[in-house]
Amino acid sequence: MAENGGAALKGVRVVDLTQFEAGPSCTEALAWLGAEVVKVENPRGGDPGRLSSSEDGKTDAYYFLVFNANKKSITCNLKSEQGIDLVKKLVKKADVFIENFAPGVIDRLGLGYDVIKEINPKIIYAQVKGFAEGSPYEKFLSFDMIAQATGGIMSITGEADGMPLKPGPTLGDTGTGMLAAISILGALYQRKETGTGQRIQVAMQDAMLQYSRIAYSTQAATGKAADRAGAGTVTGGNAPMGLYPCKPGGRNDYVYVYVTRANNSHWHRLLKVIGREDLIDDERYDTPRKRAAVKPEVDALLIPWTQSHTKQEAMKALGEAGIPAGAVYDTMELHSDPSFEERGIFQHIDHPTRGDFKMAAWPVKMSDTDVKVAPAPLLGEHNESVLNDWLGLSADEVTNLKEDGAM
């Protein structure tokens, strides 16, 4: 991909005490960009994400691999004084420190912000929590779905007449991780000028607002909480708009069609594609407002056409005619689509214990940045190399630390 650049974050060192997804997705973004991210993991199993979804209870799970590409791993026993001391020594050499432990844990470990900034005043100290400091829930545990419930996401997801639902994507985790990454990158850029570090804090509940601001815009217009709209949008008001059934009628055989409510351009194109030019001047449908008022009737004009095409055929015919339309693709269809592999969106990686597998890589193309794809590390894979490189420890010294139970 890169023509002549190197890694964007060359030389940036991250001490990464995160686990599962919200934190690891953040540090992985930094690792795609070339930061040296060192996962600090407990010697007994490491990041719980390694094995919690493992098929055989021994091999690192695919779940772990996708959130930890390009990183290094060292083991460190945070229950031992020597282990904590080791983290502090690494911090002295690092640019970023990040953790997403349960509330209060990092302070109990003696690795709170006040301690770490004494050791390294230039450090960018980042924390990802379920609920924010100062929130009535600051001591509560959280997971992706708790963030999606309490952050308003579930209230706007589901059928119009149904109960709230959880979106499939892990917005509470990776959605939060991306905002942490943006803030850390901003702080790194700032530090180039000012030379000073800072503390960065993000809560998963709060981060949900960033992705649902359109719902607050609807609320501002109606004076009521935004509601669920099935496959439609919280703003509503377009016809046709939504999912239309395609042949052969499987679980995901639908095409999304979106016809603008700004004018009649898409509507006229659509009528041509479905062979109903006779309706172009029909007074019943000749404004977006009129169509929206009789949406079921408008939908009924479109459905016979969609049902006589596959979702791929429908998307192609509509897309080529300049109508926003998209097939509902499932994860297997996307994973098997050669276009994604050709373009480097999915990439093959050779993992030491899993062998070859395919995962989604950083989906942004950067012409002058070298975006590497190395497999997620085995537990403790970089014990010797990192401790030697960062701290100048010899192999014997590392062995001693292991024997002392520090790592």
Added chain:
Amino acid sequence: MAENGGAALKGVRVVDLTQFEAGPSCTEALAWLGAEVVKVENPRGGDPGRLSSSEDGKTDAYYFLVFNANKKSITCNLKSEQGIDLVKKLVKKADVFIENFAPGVIDRLGLGYDVIKEINPKIIYAQVKGFAEGSPYEKFLSFDMIAQATGGIMSITGEADGMPLKPGPTLGDTGTGMLAAISILGALYQRKETGTGQRIQVAMQDAMLQYSRIAYSTQAATGKAADRAGAGTVTGGNAPMGLYPCKPGGRNDYVYVYVTRANNSHWHRLLKVIGREDLIDDERYDTPRKRAAVKPEVDALLIPWTQSHTKQEAMKALGEAGIPAGAVYDTMELHSDPSFEERGIFQHIDHPTRGDFKMAAWPVKMSDTDVKVAPAPLLGEHNESVLNDWLGLSADEVTNLKEDGAM
């Protein structure tokens, strides 16, 4: 918020040709961090997002305000030679150029990457599209919902026995914008070392993979496309887990309860909270696997308790006992919650034509970065100041450009 730092991206100039949400959410993130973002808008109405959701067709919509805080606006007629020339002059003084027009438009305008990098080799030239260059759909139009359909998101959202649904959040738009922001920030950091710019390209369809990788992990384990799971998760297998009804039974009166499948700790705490300590040693429920096998039975133990509490009471009782739990909050509840305002997550802004309103601000706390909250600009509000400041044009020269129809 800031103790002693300034803006993170002080001095970074962005020429922003984006509109609606995917592009503007990206440049707004840069603007929160202190970049000088200049929206270049057409003189007749500007960014279509200004008025497309406007209540009265004249006042900038809340929709526009939430995606364009802290920015400046100048008008520029891209259909006039002088207008294009003006953009090129701005580009010479800029660090970042970004656009999210329909496919092919930017090249037809004569502002393609090859042209812009000739003018300013240090520029970071970013493009947000619906479908990627090289994709079979590269010429197709897209919107948030098209990205969510074609990027796999809808296939994993909905009831287990229902059709695909669109999550309420605008993952196709803001989700993509956040990845563009991360990449631009990486490129800016890299440029500090190398002095060279680059081209950044992200497609909304591709960006969806970043937020749904857990579904690919499920697929890797089962060999089948990940499926819909209602309020559950694509990984499944926990009991209790999901939404439980609370009093008084309104549309969003539910509490999410998540009990780990790693061990019995949450389960035992839960039994105590609901007054069923008698079941702690009950052999029917004494492993996560056994509970998952009789989930309806387990749910039935919990529901009488949740139904006799409000969602707030339930969340408090469960959260304080160390059980991951969260009330389903709607947008009005969150918008009215004083805690969000006290913590600066929602902020009041005084807008010249709308007056005081409250919007979600950058949800990440940065101790040493000055994160300003200025209202979205009026159309052309900064014509004179930007053209004077960046290009040294006098007020008369700006007037002449206007009279010539260039802006």
